[in-house]
Amino acid sequence: MSTAAIPSTQACAVCQQVATQRCSRCKQAWYCSTEHQKQDWKRHKQSVCDDAYQADQYTLHKQEFDRIIQRYKLNTEEKSSAIAEFLTAGEEGSVSAAQFAEKFGTTPEEAVVFLEWIQVGVKFKQQSIDVANKSGFAAAKR
Ligand SMILES: [Zn+2]
Ligand SMILES: [Zn+2]
Numbered sequence: 058m059s060t061a062a063i064p065s066t067q068a069c070a071v072c073q074q075v076a077t078q079r080c081s082r083c084k085q086a087w088y089c090s091t092e093h094q095k096q097d098w099k100r101h102k103q104s105v106c107d108d109a110y111q112a113d114q115y116t117l118h119k120q121e122f123d124r125i126i127q128r129y130k131l132n133t134e135e136k137s138s139a140i141a142e143f144l145t146a147g148e149e150g151s152v153s154a155a156q157f158a159e160k161f162g163t164t165p166e167e168a169v170v171f172l173e174w175i176q177v178g179v180k181f182k183q184q185s186i187d188v189a190n191k192s193g194f195a196a197a198k199r
Contacts (some may be wrong), residue, residue, distance in 0.1 A: 070096050083109035122174040125167045136161070144175070 067076040069089035076087035080094065083106045090093040094101075126132050131140065143160060145151060152190035163171065 069093055070101065075156060080106060082106055083113070085109050118170065118174055121167075121170050125171050129161060129163055129167075131161065131171075 067079070067087040067126055068074065069076040070086050071093040072089060074089045076089050078091070078094070080086045080088075080101065086094075086097070086101050086106055087181060088097065140161070143157065146152070152172065154172055157163065157172060158165045158168035159166075184198055
């Protein structure tokens with residue numbers, strides 16, 4: 058959580074007048090009115106908002122992943138090889154969050170977060186095992 062101070066003067070991205078509201082999705086663009094926010098939405102979404110939002114989600118996801126690892130001590134050698142085994146056991150796409158939750162004692166929600174993270178930017182299976190062994194579990198460092 059950041060404790061960013063609210064700047065005293067913010068200009069509307071459309072008309073440069075004093076802005077009183079900002080994009081609640083990315084919190085980076087300011088507007089004087091809902092009207093101007095709507096007017097600027099397409100441009101803003103493509104140029105700033107989507108990237109900022111995704112970066113934010115990425116960070117949150119990573120934090121949650123780390124928290125789950127710490128909470129269930131999934132970074133021990135025993136656990137990480139059990140997970141690697143679990144991930145390779147199923148056929149493509151058949152590894153489910155419910156199974157993961159049952160096997161490793163997480164909540165189903167945590168299992169989803171965990172498995173989604175494993176899949177971020179990597180092909181599920183071999184590469185995810187690599188990631189699991191090398192970075193994710195190794196020490197749960199960021
Ligand atoms: Zn405006
Ligand atoms: Zn935005």
